[in-house]
Amino acid sequence: MVSVTVSPAGRPLALAKGLPIIVQIPNKTVESATIGDVKAEVSRKFPKLYPARQKLSLKDDKRALVDEKTLRDAGVVDGEEVLLKDLGAQISWRTVFIIEYIGPLVIHPLIYYLPKLIYGGSVQHSMVSQYTYAMVMLHFAKRELETLFVHRFSNGTMPFFNIFKNSGHYWFFSGICLAYSVYSPAYSSSSPFIRNTFREDPTFLMACFAIWVFAEISNFSAHMTLRNLRPAGTRKRSIPYGYGFSLVSYPNYFFELLGWTVIAVMTGSYAAYVFLLIAGYTQTVWAIKKHRNYKKEFGKEYPKDRKVIFPFIL
Known part of the structure; x- marks a missing residue:
């Protein structure tokens, strides 16, 4: 199992009250879990924040992380924090x-x-x-x-x-x-x-x-x-x-x-x-x-x- 801390990028998100949270992806590692998996878990916790509305980025980089990339390829290590931004209705x-x-x-x-x-x-x-x-x-x-x-x-x-x-x-x-x-x-x-x-x-x-x-x-x-x-x-x-x-x-x-x-x-x-x-x-x-x-x-x-x-x- 791999864990990622998801925090709001900037001010608190109306559709995701309760951030930061720890997202756990069972039966996967940083080599197999993807950014899309993290978004899916966030959406499971906050149903109105569907994956297409989410932008995940590293703390020191504002560029959006690509859904298909594994956590390792995206530069995310087990337990690391990523930032979540609500892109609005899509x-x-x-x-x-x-x-x-x-x-x-x-x-x-x-x-x-x-x-x-x-x-x-x-x-x-x-x-x-x-x-x-x-x-x-x-x-x-x-x-x-x-x-x-x-x-x-x-x-x-x-x-x-x-x-x-x-x-x-x-x-x-x-x-x-x-x-x-x-x-x-x-x-x-x-x-x-x-x-x-x-x-x-x-x-x-x-x-x-x-x-x-x-x-x-x-x-x-x-x-x-x-x-x-x-x-x-x-x-x-x-x-x-x-x-x-x-x-x-x-x-x-x-x-x-x-x-x-x-x-x-x-x-x-x-x-x-x-x-x-x-x-x-x-x-x-x-x-x-x-x-x-x-x-x-x-x-x-x-x-x-x-x-x-x-x-x-x-």
Whole structure:
């Protein structure tokens, strides 16, 4: 049997009154007991403090201890004290993604098919509006399917209230704003913005669609590469190689931004450009942080000439 003292990290926890406590894990040693076992015992004592809400750390290190690590590998010896922090209500990343992407899938059809309700009159949709509708719907349907059947998440949950921030990004900017813009009378087949311009040229629209399809397929390929690196139910990380990864660490982000760039150029919509800028900034920040983590974790093994997100640039 192995014992660990669990104390609050900072002020007393409302859901864990009675800390510190001594957690005992029977029939295991520091070589076989895991951080997850400690969390399970804490949850047994305080049922509302389920494992996903818990962050355990060493007294002299604020970094979270990984559930899958044994106590020995985590640097915890028999009888040692670890600190417990309540992360608050949690929700699974998979659920968050499903909710994020369902917004545009509902919003775009409502605005596209109910122009009298939205604009006060009927709208004869131009070809560019029709292409945009198809591309947006296919993109988010793909994202939903990837969430259900492809993605394997390194972190199981996130704070519950983050769902409103994350969903707002997609529901408002790529949902309401984009749809309201490109299905409006300003984009109708008789609009001066469309008539006798390249936006009603079938060759231009087909070229845009072809580049968009290339970006979407390439993005899916990158997601499959990342999936195949991580066995189900693990947080294993390996260096990705293959299509796209020879140039950048996050080709999935690059190809997604390429797809949205096509939509922005094709429509000329301010809403499309605003969403592109927001998504580009957000994903670039994520990519830079994750790229640094790759280099820190794998050191000299990580390809030194590999850029972060934009080939040959960053």
